[in-house]
Amino acid sequence: MWHQRADVVVVGTGVAGLVAALAAHRRGRKVVVLSKATETATFYAQGGIAVVLPDTDDSIEAHVADTIAAGAGLCDPDAVTSIVADGYRAVRELVDDGARFDEAEPGRWSLTREGGHSRRRIIHSGGDATGAEVQRALDHAAATLDIRRNHVALDVLYADGAVTGVHVLNSDGPGIVHAPSVILATGGLGHLYSATTNPEGSTGDGVALALWAGVPVSDIEFIQFHPTMLFDGDAGGRRPLITEAVRGEGGILLDRQGNSITAGVHPMGDLAPRDVVAGAIDARLRETGDPCAYLDARGIADFGLRFPTVTAACLAAGIDPTRQPIPVVPGAHYSCGGVVTDVYGRTELTGLFAAGEVARTGMHGANRLASNSLLEGLVVGGRAGREAADHARIAGATTATPIETETRVALPRRKLQRAMSQYASVVRDADGLQQLTAELDAADPRDLDGRAGFEDVALTAAARAVAAAALARNESRGCHHRSDFPDTDPALAHSQVFAAACC
Ligand SMILES: Cc1cc2nc3c(=O)[nH]c(=O)nc-3n(C[C@H](O)[C@H](O)[C@H](O)COP(=O)(O)OP(=O)(O)OC[C@H]3O[C@@H](n4cnc5c(N)ncnc54)[C@H](O)[C@@H]3O)c2cc1C
Known part of the structure; x- marks a missing residue:
C-alpha cells in the first residue's frame, strides 16, 4: 500500500x-x-x-x-x-x-x-x-x-x-x-439511468463515500430530468443535451402532430421550470405513444453561430437543426x-x-x-x-489507517440502470419503487478491485438512497412526480435526511 x-x-x-x-x-x-x-x-x-x-x-x-x-x-x-x-x-x-x-x-x-x-x-x-x-x-x-x-x-x-x-x-x-x-x-449521478446528459464518471461516488462515512444525504429523490436530451432511438450512456437557451432564444416544443406541448400547462410555456416541461413532455409521450418530442429551432437566426455545440451534436446524429425540428426526450441530468x-x-x-x-x-x-x-x-x-x-x-497532520469495511454489494450496471429508468424516472409510483427496492436488496457482494467495480457499488448505494427517499415522499413536488400522489402535500414541505442505514 x-x-x-x-x-x-x-x-x-x-x-x-x-x-x-x-x-x-x-x-x-x-x-x-x-x-x-x-x-x-x-x-x-x-x-x-x-x-x-x-x-x-x-x-x-x-x-x-x-x-x-x-x-x-x-x-x-x-x-x-x-x-x-x-x-x-x-x-x-x-x-x-x-x-x-x-x-x-x-x-x-x-x-x-x-x-x-x-x-x-x-x-x-x-x-x-x-x-x-x-x-x-x-x-x-x-x-x-x-x-x-x-x-x-x-x-x-x-x-x-x-x-x-x-x-x-x-x-x-x-x-x-x-x-x-x-x-x-x-x-452527479446521472449514470443511475440508461441514458443521461452526464459524463461517464457521474456515478454517485460522493454520495456513497459520504454515506459510508456516516454523513447523511438529503433531497436525493429530486433528480432533475432535462426536458431536451437529443433523442436517437435506444442509444444509451451519455447523450447530448440541447440547451434550454435554445428555447430562451425562441425554439418551441411540439409533439409529432405539431401541437405545442406546454400550452395551457404553465404561464411561462416552454420556459417553465424544468420539472414542468419534462413532466409535460413525458405526459404527452405517454398519451400519444410517440417515442420523442420535437424542438423546432428553425426560426432562430444564426443558429449555428449561437449554438455551435448543439449544431455539431445534431449534425453528428444526422439532423440539421436549421431545416428540421430536433427530436428530444427528457434525460437524467x-x-x-x-x-x-x-x-x-x-x-x-x-x-x-x-x-x-x-x-x-x-x-x-x-x-x-x-x-x-x-x-x-x-x-x-x-x-x-x-x-x-x-x-x-x-x-495539523493526521495519520489514517484503513477501515474495516462491511461487505459492499452491487447490481450489474445495466440491470441497475434499467430498473432505475423504469421505476425511478420522471414519474414514479409506490409499486415501481418497491419493485426497485426489492431488486436493489438482491444485489450481490462485489470486490472493489477496479474503477468499474467500485462505481457499481457506489451506484447501488446511491440508488438505494434515491429509492428510499422517493418511496418515502408520498406527494409530487419539484422534480419528484408520483402518479399515485399527484398533488403537493403542504405537510411535506420539508427535506428528508437519509443516513447509512438506508443504503
Ligand atoms: C450536458 C450538461 C449541461 C449542463 N449545462 C449547465 C449550464 O449551462 N449551467 C449550469 O449551471 N450547469 C449546467 N450543468 C450542470 C453542471 O455542469 C454540473 O452540475 C457541474 O458542472 C458539476 O460540477 P462539479 O464540479 O460538481 O462536478 P463535475 O464537473 O462533474 O466533476 C466531477 C469530478 O469528480 C471526479 N470524481 C468523481 N468520483 C470520483 C472518485 N470516486 N474518485 C476520484 N475522482 C472522482 C470526476 O472524475 C470529475 O473530475 C450541465 C450539466 C451537463 C451534464
Missing part, C-alpha cells in the same frame, strides 16, 4: 473541485487533487452561469425569488441568498483566473434567459460552450497544482469523529493520502440533493467538506433553476477550499 500526505485532498477536477483546490492552495496549504477521469460535467455545461450583474435591471432579490419558486418549497432561503449574493464576486474571480464570456458589446456581457428565470441573467461563453471555457480557465489556473488523474477515491478515512485521509486506488494499487481535510467534489452541507461546504463530519453537484446546500430544494449549478460550484467550491485550508492548519 502506498502513502502520501497532504493538508487538503480534493476529490474532483470539475468547477467545484478546482475552485476549491485553488482557494486552499492560495491559503498556503499543501493540496492534492484526485480525479478518476478526465471528463467532467463542468466541461459539458452549455447554457451558462446565472449571475446578477451590477448596473442592470436585475437584483439579488429577483434571482433569489426565481430560485425559491423553482425549488418548490424546499429551498433554504438563507442558503439561496448567501450563494446568489456572492455570485458576481465568484464570477469575477473566475475571470481573473482567465475565463472569458461572450459580450453583447465591448465591456458588456451578453445575457440570455433560461427556464424559470424572470430576467436575462445567464452569462455564457462560445455561444453554448460555457462549461468548456470554465474548465479551460480552471485547468490552466490549476496547472501547477498536484493533480493526480486515474486516482479513484474509495473511502473517506476518519477516526474519533474527524477525517484522517482518503483510501485511493490508482494503477499502483490501493494507497492512502493522509490529510485532515477532504473535499468531495465528485459531481442533475442531482438537486446530495451530501448535507452548509453554505461553506461543511458536513457533519469534522474535516469533511462537499461542494458542487454532490452537495446539498439548500440552494436547489426540490428542483434546480437552470444555470444555478455552475454558480453554486464556484461560490461554495471557493468557500469549501478556504474552510478546508483553515481546518487543516488548526488540526
Whole structure:
C-alpha cells in the first residue's frame, strides 16, 4: 500500500473541485487533487452561469425569488441568498483566473434567459460552450497544482469523529493520502439511468463515500430530468443535451402532430421550470405513444453561430437543426440533493467538506433553476477550499489507517440502470419503487478491485438512497412526480435526511 500526505485532498477536477483546490492552495496549504477521469460535467455545461450583474435591471432579490419558486418549497432561503449574493464576486474571480464570456458589446456581457428565470441573467461563453471555457480557465489556473488523474477515491478515512485521509486506488494499487481535510467534489449521478446528459464518471461516488462515512444525504429523490436530451432511438450512456437557451432564444416544443406541448400547462410555456416541461413532455409521450418530442429551432437566426455545440451534436446524429425540428426526450441530468452541507461546504463530519453537484446546500430544494449549478460550484467550491485550508492548519497532520469495511454489494450496471429508468424516472409510483427496492436488496457482494467495480457499488448505494427517499415522499413536488400522489402535500414541505442505514 502506498502513502502520501497532504493538508487538503480534493476529490474532483470539475468547477467545484478546482475552485476549491485553488482557494486552499492560495491559503498556503499543501493540496492534492484526485480525479478518476478526465471528463467532467463542468466541461459539458452549455447554457451558462446565472449571475446578477451590477448596473442592470436585475437584483439579488429577483434571482433569489426565481430560485425559491423553482425549488418548490424546499429551498433554504438563507442558503439561496448567501450563494446568489456572492455570485458576481465568484464570477469575477473566475475571470481573473482567465475565463472569458461572450459580450453583447465591448465591456458588456451578453445575457440570455433560461427556464424559470424572470430576467436575462445567464452569462455564457462560445455561444453554448460555457462549461468548456470554465474548465479551460480552471485547468490552466490549476496547472501547477498536484493533480493526480486515474486516482479513484474509495473511502473517506476518519477516526474519533474527524477525517484522517482518503483510501485511493490508482494503477499502483490501493494507497492512502493522509490529510485532515477532504473535499468531495465528485459531481452527479446521472449514470443511475440508461441514458443521461452526464459524463461517464457521474456515478454517485460522493454520495456513497459520504454515506459510508456516516454523513447523511438529503433531497436525493429530486433528480432533475432535462426536458431536451437529443433523442436517437435506444442509444444509451451519455447523450447530448440541447440547451434550454435554445428555447430562451425562441425554439418551441411540439409533439409529432405539431401541437405545442406546454400550452395551457404553465404561464411561462416552454420556459417553465424544468420539472414542468419534462413532466409535460413525458405526459404527452405517454398519451400519444410517440417515442420523442420535437424542438423546432428553425426560426432562430444564426443558429449555428449561437449554438455551435448543439449544431455539431445534431449534425453528428444526422439532423440539421436549421431545416428540421430536433427530436428530444427528457434525460437524467442533475442531482438537486446530495451530501448535507452548509453554505461553506461543511458536513457533519469534522474535516469533511462537499461542494458542487454532490452537495446539498439548500440552494436547489426540490428542483434546480437552470444555470444555478455552475454558480453554486464556484461560490461554495471557493468557500469549501478556504474552510478546508483553515481546518487543516488548526488540526495539523493526521495519520489514517484503513477501515474495516462491511461487505459492499452491487447490481450489474445495466440491470441497475434499467430498473432505475423504469421505476425511478420522471414519474414514479409506490409499486415501481418497491419493485426497485426489492431488486436493489438482491444485489450481490462485489470486490472493489477496479474503477468499474467500485462505481457499481457506489451506484447501488446511491440508488438505494434515491429509492428510499422517493418511496418515502408520498406527494409530487419539484422534480419528484408520483402518479399515485399527484398533488403537493403542504405537510411535506420539508427535506428528508437519509443516513447509512438506508443504503
Ligand atoms: C450536458 C450538461 C449541461 C449542463 N449545462 C449547465 C449550464 O449551462 N449551467 C449550469 O449551471 N450547469 C449546467 N450543468 C450542470 C453542471 O455542469 C454540473 O452540475 C457541474 O458542472 C458539476 O460540477 P462539479 O464540479 O460538481 O462536478 P463535475 O464537473 O462533474 O466533476 C466531477 C469530478 O469528480 C471526479 N470524481 C468523481 N468520483 C470520483 C472518485 N470516486 N474518485 C476520484 N475522482 C472522482 C470526476 O472524475 C470529475 O473530475 C450541465 C450539466 C451537463 C451534464
